[in-house]
Amino acid sequence: MKEKLVSVGVVGCGYWGPNLVRNFRNAPACLAGAVCDLDQKRLQHVKKLYPDVKTTTSFSDIVSDPDIHAVAVATPVRLHHEIGMAALDAGKHVFVEKPMASSAAQCRELVALAAEKNLTLMVGHTFLYSSPVRKIKEIVDSGDIGKLLYVSSRRLNLGLFQTDINVVWDLMPHDISIILYLMGQPPVSLNCQGSANINPRIEDVATLTMKFPNGGFASIHGSWLDPKKVRDMTIVGSRRMIYYDDIEPLQKIKIYDARVETPPHFDNFTEFQYAYHYGDMYAPRLDQQEPLAVQCRHFLDCIRSGDEPMTSGRRGLELVEILEAASESLGAGGASVGLERTALKAPRAGRG
Numbered sequence: 001m002k003e004k005l006v007s008v009g010v011v012g013c014g015y016w017g018p019n020l021v022r023n024f025r026n027a028p029a030c031l032a033g034a035v036c037d038l039d040q041k042r043l044q045h046v047k048k049l050y051p052d053v054k055t056t057t058s059f060s061d062i063v064s065d066p067d068i069h070a071v072a073v074a075t076p077v078r079l080h081h082e083i084g085m086a087a088l089d090a091g092k093h094v095f096v097e098k099p100m101a102s103s104a105a106q107c108r109e110l111v112a113l114a115a116e117k118n119l120t121l122m123v124g125h126t127f128l129y130s131s132p133v134r135k136i137k138e139i140v141d142s143g144d145i146g147k148l149l150y151v152s153s154r155r156l157n158l159g160l161f162q163t164d165i166n167v168v169w170d171l172m173p174h175d176i177s178i179i180l181y182l183m184g185q186p187p188v189s190l191n192c193q194g195s196a197n198i199n200p201r202i203e204d205v206a207t208l209t210m211k212f213p214n215g216g217f218a219s220i221h222g223s224w225l226d227p228k229k230v231r232d233m234t235i236v237g238s239r240r241m242i243y244y245d246d247i248e249p250l251q252k253i254k255i256y257d258a259r260v261e262t263p264p265h266f267d268n269f270t271e272f273q274y275a276y277h278y279g280d281m282y283a284p285r286l287d288q289q290e291p292l293a294v295q296c297r298h299f300l301d302c303i304r305s306g307d308e309p310m311t312s313g314r315r316g317l318e319l320v321e322i323l324e325a326a327s328e329s330l331g332a333g334g335a336s337v338g339l340e341r342t343a344l345k346a347p348r349a350g351r352g
């Protein structure tokens with residue numbers, strides 16, 4: 001059956017937006033109907049790549065265009081709410097980059113409006129559409145690594161320094177989205193510490209730790225002030241461990257048959273012996289698919305089917321609640337902050 005044509009308008013064409021334009025253009029039965037940016041130079045760049053694309057400096061041109069069915073927002077985070085709300089209000093489906101908005105209250109408004117208008121609302125938690133993360137999820141869910149004990153993640157680089165959000169809001173949405181996906185449940189509490197070394201008001205290095213209801217634990221170290229680009233994650237189970245290095249070109253995930261065994265019964269600590277098990281390592285084959293291509297197709301599929309996206313507005317809200325709690329902890333010198341499960345009380349948006 002022929003797929004219904006969807007025309008997507010992309011708002012924000014700086015570093016990331018052109019990737020969305022390219023992937024929507026490459027998706028079947030989809031047009032990148034128009035592109036908007038305040039900066040003429042960015043529009044000229046897009047025109048050079050795709051001479052047939054309509055361009056504008058005003059997002060209201062996109063929102064009011066009856067030929068555009070959906071809007072993708074890749075502007076600075078402070079504008080996600082305003083542009084997303086205007087697009088939903090005009091009856092457009094919305095894809096919004098991570099993090100979904102600047103506050104949980106803004107996210108709730110987006111989720112509620114999408115529900116009221118019966119429109120698809122999806123957030124760009126891109127890594128959940130990547131082959132290594134999906135493979136890790138499959139392995140964790142199969143029980144192969146045993147009980148998931150903890151996850152530790154590092155996302156380091158020199159830059160890119162942002163001026164309106166700190167490193168927690170900029171880099172950590174990726175790690176948090178992956179960790180929530182693997183843990184399959186939201187955390188109960190978190191602690192966050194960081195320091196602002198270059199811009200005195202914006203933390204450029206931070207560490208976030210999260211505790212989960214089943215006893216699971218996760219830590220994330222993020223930095224814009226590091227000499228080496230690192231994007232890695234260790235997933236430790238009671239039977240096996242996984243190492244995921246996103247910079248590796250091919251063997252991005254390695255599964256280690258490694259564990260520590262303790263005696264099932266002991267009367268005193270002199271009887272307590274650790275047995276270290278070092279078994280084989282293997283690297284599973286992974287599909288070579290661009291995560292963004294899979295993500296864009298999923299958005300289009302959800303628009304056509306009416307299904308709730310895997311990274312729906314509610315998932316975006318859940319993540320922003322964690323970022324807000326992290327900001328609270330940062331402001332309180334790393335104090336523990338409990339997380340009430342408000343995301344799950346958000347209005348049920350069939351599509352968002």
Ligand SMILES: NC(=O)c1ccc[n+]([C@@H]2O[C@H](COP(=O)([O-])OP(=O)(O)OC[C@H]3O[C@@H](n4cnc5c(N)ncnc54)[C@H](O)[C@@H]3O)[C@@H](O)[C@H]2O)c1
Nearest residue numbers: 012013014015016017036037038039074075076097098126
């Ligand atoms: N999913 C991912 O892996 C990923 C990667 C990078 C960035 N992002 C996200 O994408 C978004 C954009 O990030 P970026 O790095 O491209 O930022 P950027 O600053 O490079 O680009 C933002 C663009 O938005 C334009 N803009 C600003 N106000 C506008 C307005 N009112 N109307 C239209 N355009 C406007 C700016 O001129 C700029 O070109 C952020 O939410 C970021 O977190 C996601």
